[in-house]
Amino acid sequence: MIRLSGDTSMPGPLRVAKALRRTALQAVPTVLIIVILNFFLLRLAPGDAAEVMAGEAGSATAETLAALRNRFGLDLPVLQQLADYLWTLAHFSLGDSPRYNMPVAALIGQRLPNTLALMALALGLALVIGIALGALMASFVGRLPDRVLSVLALLFYSIPSFWIGLMLIVLFSVKLGWLPSGGAESIGAGYTGWEAFVDRLRFMVLPGLSLALFYVAIYARLTRGDMLEVRAQDYVRTAQAKGLPPFAVTTRHVLRNALLPVTTMAGIHLGGLMGGAVVVETVYSWPGLGRLAYEAVMGRDFNVLLGILLLSSLLVVAVNALIDLFQAWLDPRIEVR
Structure with missing residues (x-):
């Protein structure tokens, strides 16, 4: 966030460091809320990766679907799936893609x-x-x-x-x-x-x-x-x-x-x-x-979608911080907050 200020005496590097620190403190809760909202919104969509993969393989039996859901953790309660996903993010991982059988990152x-x-x-x-x-x-x-x-x-x-x-x-x-x-x-x-x-x-x-x-x-x-x-x-x-x-x-x-x-x-x-x-x-x-x-x-590959949405959120936060700094350079009266 920016506002006009008459004080332009603060050195440029200090202003940049102050702006980046505040941006980081604001970005963490913002991104966390975005992740949680995206997780629940995607779970409202009908179907899952197990149904799509079983249908494409031509073997959409109840036993096959149950085995696939168990393999990918889709049979767990939603809150437990969310906790597992947040724990995965805490270890700097985006999880695995059921459809592509490789890490999302x-x-x-x-x-x-x-x-x-x-x-x-x-x-x-x-x-x-x-x-x-x-x-x-x-x-x-x-x-x-x-x-x-x-x-x-x-x-x-x-x-x-x-x-x-x-x-x-x-x-x-x-x-x-x-x-x-x-x-x-x-x-x-x-x-x-x-x-x-x-x-x-x-x-x-x-x-x-x-x-x-x-x-x-x-x-x-x-x-x-x-x-x-x-x-x-x-x-x-x-x-x-x-x-x-x-x-x-x-x-x-x-x-x-x-x-x-x-x-x-x-x-x-x-x-x-x-x-x-x-x-x-x-x-x-x-x-x-x-x-x-x-x-x-x-393909109802929600892990991939969550990873893309998370990356998009981080990208928007980073670019908006750079835009604030650029505007402060264009007009020194602008104070980055």
Whole structure:
């Protein structure tokens, strides 16, 4: 949490250490409550991993189901299952996956880099494109560029990401043949070094763009409104009166202060990016946590789902702490609490 403060005398490292300590103290009970709520909510879903696995094997007898439930501890009372899971977490383990027959941490570790790379690309595209479009809209407020870009932003905000993804596949993969329609890399190509990086980037462009366009619309509108509000402040008129070039006034005074709400929203949207990745990764067959979460839901693999939800919670807490520190750097009057 942040608030304005007139005291900026505390050295930077001390402010950072104070903020990180408070964030850690707040994060522990928050994450614990999230884990418990997720555990009980998932138990409300019909079926379990034993039923799915027995049905897929074609041997869904009462004896088989009982044996599977006993093997995975699904026949225990819910409170005892919760206590066992919390005890497992206390030993820095996420348990085992009944469906994949491997530790959940190892399974998540295989998919996590792909999702983080996709989320970083999507968030970077959304911020760069959204801020640039918002600044352009604010510069031509009330004129044709502002109106055209406002309509485009409204379209991106209204259209579902899966439909955008399908249309991008039709245009860039089917019609033009410029980009691949799915997967993570060219199978059997054997690329290394720079060629491997470029190859993976080609596969990331369409899913990253599909995930980013919704947030581009939000950041563009938010940047436009904040820049118009900041432009009316006294210190901006003072900078203009001193004879500073318009570009310097816009970048140093207007845009820098207008970025505060945008960065706040970016931290809030991180959880939404993870949720949107479920749809986008399924459309593009991207081997990430979103697709793993979908497979875990279909297979009732609750241990995997709990691990993904726990990781998402920790990621949101960490990024919001970094956003608070970034805002304090943008405006030294802001005190991180």
